[in-house]
Amino acid sequence: MLSFIETATALRRTEATDKNDASSRSHAICRIRIQQKPDTPDDDADGMLYLVDLAGSEAARDTTNHDAQRMRETREINTSLSVLKDCIRGKAEADTAAADASSKRKPHVPFRQTPLTKILKHIFDPAALRNCKTVVIACVNPCILDSIPSRNTLRYAETLRVIVPKVAEIKYDVKVPRTWDNKQLRSWIRSNSGSPPVDASLLAPSETGIQLLRLDPSEFQDRCVQTPGVTAQQAMLFYNRIWEMHIDSQRNRQLPSKSKPNAVALPNAGSRPTAASDVLGQRSSRDTNTGASTIHFKERIRPGMVVSWTPPSKLAETLPDKKTLALILCPASAAGPHARDYQGNPVQAEPGQNGGDSASYLCALVMVKTGSETYEMNLWRQVVVQVAQMTSEVILKYDTVARNWLNHDSDAD
Template sequence: MDQFYLKNVALYQNLVDAFHPPPSMTSAAFSKSAPPEMVVSARIRPFLQEDIASGFPCAVYPRAVSSRVVDIHDLYNHPRGRPILKSFNYKVDKVFTPEVTTEQIYQDLVANLLPFVRSGGVGTVFAYGQTGSGKTFTISKLEQLAIQSLTNSSSSNSNTSSSLRPLEIQLTIIELAGNSAFDLLTSRKPISILEDSSGTIHLSGAAEHTIPTLSSALSLIDLASSFRRTESTLKNDASSRSHSICRIRISNHSTGTEGFLYLVDLAGSEAARDVASHGAERMRETKEINMSLSVLKDCIRGRAEWDGYSRLREGKKGRKVAPRIPFRQSALTKVLKHIFETGGGSGTVKEEGTGGGTGRACKTVVIACVNPSLGDVAATKNTLRYAEMLRVNVPVVGTAGDKVEGPMGWGNKQVREWILKESGDVPISPEILAPTESGAEVLRISALEFEYRCSKSPGVTLEHAKALRLKLWKLHAES
């Protein structure tokens, strides 16, 4: 196929130049965007020297940034005539062209997660794509930028000793190879992924390192990188053959909250057609990697569909089947179980042997990294198809054009104003209860988390917190 592409480069370029993109199709039955808890983006890697030397032209063409659509052009060897152009378009929430730096991506996608995490939420960032598409490069830089921001914030808010600073930052970096897990900060020591009776997942044996300064954090990241498992593949001389998870735990002593930021560098995917070049061992790894990525996709989609299911069943009679979220089928999805948990009065997840999760507030960012070369067009289509499938739109209850009333339609400002107005003679601090959350996000906070946040305000009793939550849910039910 590569020789076919190279033989017809001039024809391909003429067909691409003559291409006029059709309008992107959207469904009126769905909201204009996916739920705010999930952002799916695409990053197009710049052409490298080896790409230019190979002779393949560009196959990835983003439209205007505001359209959020990427066109992929492939050349089809038609058996009855000359080759024809086949074009595909994929829509995501954000598109980052080759000129965009990782610092800009950090500002757009990750920086706004940090206040959310500091207030007790869980933020997760994935980098997914073909091997050699820039996943490790992207995640490594995002790790450095996130820790730099957190350490700067911790230092600037206190002139006292490190033990008395408002923010305590702890770092854990692990590797998942198949169903085996290793601690990359203790020379790849094997660890266990265990689930306790309450459904909480523990990384048994993994060390947590307190981060006093930026330099100490960067040293630990470099140490973890040196123990990361890599192998030579057809597309990359040092391909990551395992998933790497960097977990940053942030304890905010001024508010008594604890949040987590997960930065996940997923293993590079490989095509089954490369078996002749890879051999049995590489293909066994490929099978394990692709299986875990497939389970991850099913779990993320199931969690997004749960939101739609919960909204559609409100005020309607009849039995409805909740989406199934099979997080136990993979070590990767067991570690990241927090993304798929439900709560806040929405019900329970239908999953074998579990009655649902804690419902902790969670936001997820997916970065689909793609190679721009025509030689990688098949893998690029698969990556963007995977990313597009994660972007599940939540159906809007009611007729088109209806304004969403009640807490589900509130922004953070309205949430704070309502808390101040309705909390009574003993005020509940909006900055502690809902520092960044919208009305929909506050409704998804579990009862335990809601009451815990309220209790951090002076003089607030458990009964006071329960009454405020009941008042919120009554208003939601009436709306």
């Protein structure tokens, strides 16, 4: 640690001024990460200690003989100190407003205005949930010749004195992941990670809910698949689930308390006619007509059907995805004169393609999401598919919790 400090000190800029022979022309920041021991899972994990050595502000009388470079440095130093003062006071006011439920005022914390306060974003960001404290140490000189600069320093430090608010305790809420400690997070993982359940000790050995949300998706997935039987698809669905919970909690939405990660309500096919309420509640691309499963899929092609297909070799090279699924929109002959495929070519039905295997349809590409077996509909990326190129119907169902399309089953040719 000392070697790092010495290296940084050697890079710090100092210049001679009228006041000091070696005046600091830049600020210095030492950031120390304090790690919790592995046997303290209930406590917050790593802490951060920032030690900031500020360059001193300079009065106009001390800059009389400065050249253009020194004057530019002086302006930047004084500007950063002024913004730092505004950030410290603004953060204290923001904490006070957050603790007061009746307060509608949202103080502005201008931490983006200088490089110094940008580095200290984790301290000044009003959205930060971690409690932090700021201590200011002012250097003064008892020498009579320095009485005026010392007094100015104390005046600057005095402006940083603010009433320390009583920070409201963040209460546990089962629907708000950022309020979970490690014990509560592990309990939720065991109950909501699917089957087989993800080993909570592998996914979150010490993290709290808000720290788990900060994990990179690949790291989250790697931890999940360490549990025997857990697939990459299940891991990404679980990742999407906890993130959707977090987003919904930010928007004050309510999620069903008993929802499961892969639970989807599918209408039951019966002998009675399909009601309008059933159609509105449809969560699958399956045909809602009764008895449709007994008819070959090529004889009941309809808008909304998802099919797998084999594109021509030249076209396959240009497709962005190797898994060629398509959502049928309409017959190619009904697309209209302004329709274009994803390559920009006009959509036209060739003469004689009116029915059977020679018919062609305008379809939207169905893409596989990166790193998972979930799908997304790209309605604006369209392609013409002939019936002869279609191999099977693919049933996609919509996971209302993870907000993804999943491959349910398929009717082979």
